[in-house]
Amino acid sequence: MTMYNPTIDQRVDEALANDFLRLATRRATDRLRNNKYKATAELGDWEKWRQAGETIRTHVVANLDFYLQQLIGQIEKQGGHVHLAKTPADAIAIVRKIVADNNSKNVIKSKSMISEEIHLNHALEEDGSTVIETDLGEYIIQIAGEPPSHIIVPAMHKTRQQVADLFEPIAGHVLSSDTPTLTRFVRLQMRERFLQGDIGITGCNFAVANTGSIVMVTNEGNGRMVSTLPRVQITLMGMERIVPSFRELDVMLNLLARSATGQRLSSYTSILTPPKRASEADGPEEFHLVILDHNRSEILGDQTFRPALNCIRCGACFNVCPVYRQIGGHAYGSVYAGPIGSVITPLLEKDWKTWGHLPYFSSLCGACSEACPVRIPLHDLLVKLRARKTLSGHTPQIEQQIFKTYRYFFTHEKILRRALRLGSRLQWPLVRNGRISGGPPPLSNWTKSRTLPKVATKSFMQMWSELNP
Amino acid sequence: MTNTNEFINQLASKLGRATPTETPNYVASNVPQYRLSNPKERASIFLDNWQALGGKGAIVESLEDTVQCLRGWFGDLLAAWPNKPQAIIAWDLLPTVAEYAFKALEWPLVRYTQAAQTAVDRYSLAALAELGVTGADRGIALSGTLVINSHPQRGRAISLLPPRHLTFIEASKLRDNLFEVLEELASLGIPPSAIEMISGPSRTSDIEMDLSIGVHGPIEVYVVVIDD
Amino acid sequence: MKVSLFATCLANALYPEMVLTMAKILKHLGQTVDVPEGQACCGQIAFNSGYFDDAREVARTLIDSFEHSEVVVGPSGSCIAMIHEYYPTLFENEPAYLEKANELIQKSYEFTQFVVDVLKKPDLGASYSAKATYHPSCHATRLLKIGDAPLTLLQHVKGLELVPLPEAQLCCGFGGTFSVKMPKISEAMVAEKAQHVLDSGADLLLGMDMGCLMNISGYLEKIHKPVKTMHIIQLLGEGMRS
Ligand code: SF4
Numbered sequence: 001m002t003m004y005n006p007t008i009d010q011r012v013d014e015a016l017a018n019d020f021l022r023l024a025t026r027r028a029t030d031r032l033r034n035n036k037y038k039a040t041a042e043l044g045d046w047e048k049w050r051q052a053g054e055t056i057r058t059h060v061v062a063n064l065d066f067y068l069q070q071l072i073g074q075i076e077k078q079g080g081h082v083h084l085a086k087t088p089a090d091a092i093a094i095v096r097k098i099v100a101d102n103n104s105k106n107v108i109k110s111k112s113m114i115s116e117e118i119h120l121n122h123a124l125e126e127d128g129s130t131v132i133e134t135d136l137g138e139y140i141i142q143i144a145g146e147p148p149s150h151i152i153v154p155a156m157h158k159t160r161q162q163v164a165d166l167f168e169p170i171a172g173h174v175l176s177s178d179t180p181t182l183t184r185f186v187r188l189q190m191r192e193r194f195l196q197g198d199i200g201i202t203g204c205n206f207a208v209a210n211t212g213s214i215v216m217v218t219n220e221g222n223g224r225m226v227s228t229l230p231r232v233q234i235t236l237m238g239m240e241r242i243v244p245s246f247r248e249l250d251v252m253l254n255l256l257a258r259s260a261t262g263q264r265l266s267s268y269t270s271i272l273t274p275p276k277r278a279s280e281a282d283g284p285e286e287f288h289l290v291i292l293d294h295n296r297s298e299i300l301g302d303q304t305f306r307p308a309l310n311c312i313r314c315g316a317c318f319n320v321c322p323v324y325r326q327i328g329g330h331a332y333g334s335v336y337a338g339p340i341g342s343v344i345t346p347l348l349e350k351d352w353k354t355w356g357h358l359p360y361f362s363s364l365c366g367a368c369s370e371a372c373p374v375r376i377p378l379h380d381l382l383v384k385l386r387a388r389k390t391l392s393g394h395t396p397q398i399e400q401q402i403f404k405t406y407r408y409f410f411t412h413e414k415i416l417r418r419a420l421r422l423g424s425r426l427q428w429p430l431v432r433n434g435r436i437s438g439g440p441p442p443l444s445n446w447t448k449s450r451t452l453p454k455v456a457t458k459s460f461m462q463m464w465s466e467l468n469p
Numbered sequence: 470m471t472n473t474n475e476f477i478n479q480l481a482s483k484l485g486r487a488t489p490t491e492t493p494n495y496v497a498s499n500v501p502q503y504r505l506s507n508p509k510e511r512a513s514i515f516l517d518n519w520q521a522l523g524g525k526g527a528i529v530e531s532l533e534d535t536v537q538c539l540r541g542w543f544g545d546l547l548a549a550w551p552n553k554p555q556a557i558i559a560w561d562l563l564p565t566v567a568e569y570a571f572k573a574l575e576w577p578l579v580r581y582t583q584a585a586q587t588a589v590d591r592y593s594l595a596a597l598a599e600l601g602v603t604g605a606d607r608g609i610a611l612s613g614t615l616v617i618n619s620h621p622q623r624g625r626a627i628s629l630l631p632p633r634h635l636t637f638i639e640a641s642k643l644r645d646n647l648f649e650v651l652e653e654l655a656s657l658g659i660p661p662s663a664i665e666m667i668s669g670p671s672r673t674s675d676i677e678m679d680l681s682i683g684v685h686g687p688i689e690v691y692v693v694v695i696d697d
Numbered sequence: 698m699k700v701s702l703f704a705t706c707l708a709n710a711l712y713p714e715m716v717l718t719m720a721k722i723l724k725h726l727g728q729t730v731d732v733p734e735g736q737a738c739c740g741q742i743a744f745n746s747g748y749f750d751d752a753r754e755v756a757r758t759l760i761d762s763f764e765h766s767e768v769v770v771g772p773s774g775s776c777i778a779m780i781h782e783y784y785p786t787l788f789e790n791e792p793a794y795l796e797k798a799n800e801l802i803q804k805s806y807e808f809t810q811f812v813v814d815v816l817k818k819p820d821l822g823a824s825y826s827a828k829a830t831y832h833p834s835c836h837a838t839r840l841l842k843i844g845d846a847p848l849t850l851l852q853h854v855k856g857l858e859l860v861p862l863p864e865a866q867l868c869c870g871f872g873g874t875f876s877v878k879m880p881k882i883s884e885a886m887v888a889e890k891a892q893h894v895l896d897s898g899a900d901l902l903l904g905m906d907m908g909c910l911m912n913i914s915g916y917l918e919k920i921h922k923p924v925k926t927m928h929i930i931q932l933l934g935e936g937m938r939s
Pocket of ligand 1: 371372376378
């Protein structure tokens, strides 16, 4: 855990000064975006698929109580245990207790954004368990002590040399920094861990309400290891992550795999209905599903932001976001970065002071909404969050004043005309060769990197009324 | 921690109504589905897509074909494998053609579920094996995917721990798309404890987006499509 | 048709000649043109900053000023998109104004969209020799979905060589108040866009939203690599004169 807690500005500055980060982010997001484009184009009518995805997600979220109840009933009927967590602290306490009850010393994990959201690893390590992330990207950032910088490619910001440097103390010898060497090292290193793991913790891409199944989408196979080998399986899920039945999985898995990585299906898609049957050789004997609320129910009760719960965490919005492209994930400061992170973090954390900057990390270009496989109007939600913040009085006084003034002039066109005329006369100290290239704040925020045309001697409205008296 | 009723009721109140007692209906939107016209085409497209993912594969029409194919893939390797009697680990019962082929080749198969008493010992055996051999319940042509259900006579680790995984699948088990497979799975009622959909070898692009094969799961994957 | 011009706040104050050219082109195409007084701004600048109440009053003023217009045309996809996409939200609790807003939505167009899709005049007989590239502004493309209308007009300009803009779909970093609220991120974005303009090899940058063009050309000028920049209206105006 890093204790360094820089301000937003510092984080943005650091990101913008990090050439590798910016190059890597561009390269990775361009690749993912292009792969997605190919994978969606071949489906024929992608818009129909998006539409279907939106319909399914909206239906599930609008009936979340029913489907959760059904899911819980199914899992319990099959001998699994369900735990409901209102808060991250509750979720941590639940997992801690399961680990303690089983006397577990070796916890192996596959990728779970919920575990990032609740900061689980730290808590378990404090209790003396060894917790190991087995997804390669997650493993890298676990060693580095950093949060993920991308929801699908968590260690996107690391160079291969940095990865080699991180692995070397563990390997006990010098590692060359080529990818095959590094992945081979991880394969060997992890094998023992997998075989020794007594508890496996997984994430959950979808839970199937009417069968009590959980669906996990991975490429490396670590998700299968974690859900096959240990005696106990714990799965963490956000409470909205449900589909009614197998039938809906067709649309959801196609949307997810194609939007996330441009694959038709990921290398491993596991539909698990644990625990293992008595007569089966492999699989967990004990299964715990931890369902996290963490203010999701607040979002559910809020018609405006309810569509945010439709997200399937594919990362497509990251890959087209021009802001994310420039600054990467860490500058956001939140576990979930990118457009969807900017939407849900203030809602989940309910803290404008810490997270109030996120809705402004967008030029509102709309690329995210266009990319989203379940048609979440992300840029609209960002604006509506700004409006919430304004309404609750958390925006600066000066800003409020500016918009009052704006409103006055732009509802009084005749006065605006006069003001523009006055402005065109008073601007001369700033004008060089017909352009403005410096000025006091907040104008300087513009002129530091750009020139500005001067205010015209006659505004169009004035010009027109003189021409057409 | 939180009581289920309390949790569900709170959601119902957020939704501004009582929790429905029947499964709520909705109008599903139709999506265009990928369709192929005949089994021959299905098998060959399945194979193309499997190979495009980095897998090896062949369509066989006879026992001789199968034997030849296996000898071509593993004959030389087998000679080099140090722990020959334990090198190949398999389901308790493979598709008939596979059983005959291994018999004809005189390659010993370790039957996974009977190989050891405890799970831990079985995992160790599987991890030491060179090749895991399984069948498949279904396949998906469009995505080059094998669908394998768990079952008491089939270990899940066989397709996971050895560095190579070989699957036999009858051509009649291939489907065009995921949708058809899910429909069939849905009709099973309570699903098996694990349905594994496998599309190619284990892969990762987590280091500088550089594709790398075999970080955790099998490095080489082989499929034999049995023309039935 | 009787076309009422919506000058837009930015063009009104900074680019009045461009709006005048728009009027001339529309007249040339046989339209009657008027400019209702009272119009000032679509309200986007406040709306996007989360000041919905302030935006609503500015929007109301705009709706009122075009109440009796037959058709409304503006030189910015962004401002027209604001009306189409967000006026219903702004007036969701005011049925009377919601209806008026919907009337305005029905009759308002971005300039190129109006000329190509409504007047069906893809060829204005203009000629202009230059090697140009075109930036498809985000709001016009993604929100208003004007499609290829601007390109259609440009393809009919004789002598104009159009070269592709790399990664054209990327936002230029303007985003209204975004450019002053998040100046560093905005600068990084415009820097990349400017580089793409330079990489295109064009000696003329074209667009249909003055905000974006002002941003990109302002940056290029600051780094001393000025590239001539024109709104499509300005190009057509000059091209039709010759
Ligand atoms: S908001 Fe949409 S695009 Fe972004 S991660 Fe969620 S589902 Fe994917």
